[in-house]
Amino acid sequence: MKNLIVGQSGGPTAVINSSLYGVIREGFNRSEEIEHVYGMINGIQGFLDGRFMDMKELDNDTLEALRTTPGAYLGSCRFKLPDDLNDAIYPLLFQKFEEMNIGYFFYIGGNDSMDTVSKLSRYAAAHNIDVRIMGIPKTIDNDLILTDHTPGFGSAAKYVAASVCEIGLDASVYNTKSVTIIEIMGRHAGWLTAASVLARKFEQDNPVLIYLPEADFDQESFLASLEECFKTKNNLIVCVSEGIHDKDGTFICEYAASAGVDAFGHKMLTGCGKYLENLVRDRLGVKVRSVELNVNQRCSAFLQSETDALEAAQAGAFGVTSAISGETGKMVSFVRKSDKPYVMECGLEDVNLICNQEKTVPVEWITKDGTDIAQAFIDYALPLIQGSPKLPMKDGLAVYAYRKPEK
């Protein structure tokens, strides 16, 4: 009997631990094929330093709490394996696998993590090593190809939509003209910013303008659009991706950087939201504010999508089942069978085709000269934000799974 090891890598999401839960539970369930379920601490990097834990250390409450604990329970890393498969790190890693009798390795992560899965599975194949290596996707950015969507996106999208709704209510209390610019994560792909359209409850409701990095941003057109919107509405909410850029490819946030230095003489870095706030104040003279939806976008437990959390766990479990049945070098994918009713199945894709690619929002889902989002996106995204998992609560706050300090 072989052992299983699982690791987490890259930025955290609200449901990456839900995928971890899926892997562990299915690992435990398959006790005829799998003896021990181990976890790498801080991913491949920590594992190379000899850091791992046996998952049987988790009591049942902690294991169940994983389903709704944001972050990365096992700790994460940003570690890129060398492109040269002859590098000494590969035999070292597989020797460690052999010492621990590892037959299955699962890596939960985004693009870079799939690169790791690709390299390790190719190395194993080239050296006839029977360790089955699988990728479990996660990223709030929803930018992995060959999958309908990624675990983590639904919860982040729900956070964005709900927050934009709330900020819209907050911004509309006074009877004076105002602009609120909400900056949303997404450097190259605008999926999360597009989700702000879900906040719109009626015609002409906020957000009135939505800008993604998939379309060029023009400052003058933006100001003209605001003036147009003011004709029918006093309090305007504008949603922008952090990565919006003009037609020459210059990021809007770069325009801000040209000016100031901080109190320590370093170049002052601000986001595009802050820059646009200053632009609007300077040119339109109205009350203006920018809000940066910060890390809570990717770590909010209270705005988790239950659909997302369940699918994340399902992806983990499906990876284990597939590996046991002989698969390796694959990433678990989501295949949508239907929108209404929403039906999703897990599939498998060759991880080599996925890593280092990027899926952006289709241009036909961006409308009105790049200022709005089409119904097709709404139909796509709405099923992904449904339901709210029940969080274990204590003293008015959620109870999370915390890893005990290592000895």
Add this chain to the structure above:
Amino acid sequence: MKNLIVGQSGGPTAVINSSLYGVIREGFNRSEEIEHVYGMINGIQGFLDGRFMDMKELDNDTLEALRTTPGAYLGSCRFKLPDDLNDAIYPLLFQKFEEMNIGYFFYIGGNDSMDTVSKLSRYAAAHNIDVRIMGIPKTIDNDLILTDHTPGFGSAAKYVAASVCEIGLDASVYNTKSVTIIEIMGRHAGWLTAASVLARKFEQDNPVLIYLPEADFDQESFLASLEECFKTKNNLIVCVSEGIHDKDGTFICEYAASAGVDAFGHKMLTGCGKYLENLVRDRLGVKVRSVELNVNQRCSAFLQSETDALEAAQAGAFGVTSAISGETGKMVSFVRKSDKPYVMECGLEDVNLICNQEKTVPVEWITKDGTDIAQAFIDYALPLIQGSPKLPMKDGLAVYAYRKPEK
């Protein structure tokens, strides 16, 4: 039979509409004493422009949705009545009240709104006008005197504590030293920042340092405290009030303003969080990030405290009952009868004693040379964040009460 009018004023909170609900429901319930329940649109200012609505226009779903809708359903204003009670605005206002046969006026708001209640009730008394005028408190800042706490604080405190928990999970995934500085609302009173202590789940858990405006902030001591914390912990969360200042009274955010200008030549305004981020980067050379908990602090429906929402409605209803029984010139207050079990009763206080005063966090609740919060605060605040109201949901998002555009 007389009519009732209610208005909202000042910044929005998560539960100001819950107080509005309380006033309207109790107004409807007392149909033997009260004929019509009206609402001022955009407070006193809108009312002076002839803008109001009859609350019977609200269908039952909308009325019930008010209980969990953040913002200010009736719209708000920032309008200070003149100190001179001989000003022409007073007879104008009371003439409008007379035309509408108003016998009861309720103003839901903070310090400035209580100033309005004080002036109008003094004018009415001086001129023997039988309009009963009552203040219903609301402010996330919790800075009104003569009340145990204010509606709005519990929900904002819950948002702060939950967000700090989540950011702590997010910040702890990598195995490298990092500092995350969370800037929390509160210019003069540190109540909300103090609530970040509720995020701490075990000894040495984050946040490791908490700074309120009630204590002087020293930059060198802060850096030394961080170095000390790094001895036992890699990922440090620090919570600061936006209004922290040094011993000379200089706001920490002012240190940032001295340096940069924005791309339009205007002085660059950043918060103290951003300044401290740059300070830590410059001096300690570790990974550092600042997060500004933005307007969501005061408008999050998903992190409403049920206790807060219920108490807010109770305050509104109690105000109506009291006014009908003859009270005027009072603010509804909260009187805590016991911590464990938590028992709270509504009371009444002379609004003239309350307006233009400010309640700060008692110095004995600030410990360890101004870097931490005492157990007494935890005992005080914990009952206020309990419970989560059930939000009406549709398509994965909360359903809110929206006011129809005026004709």
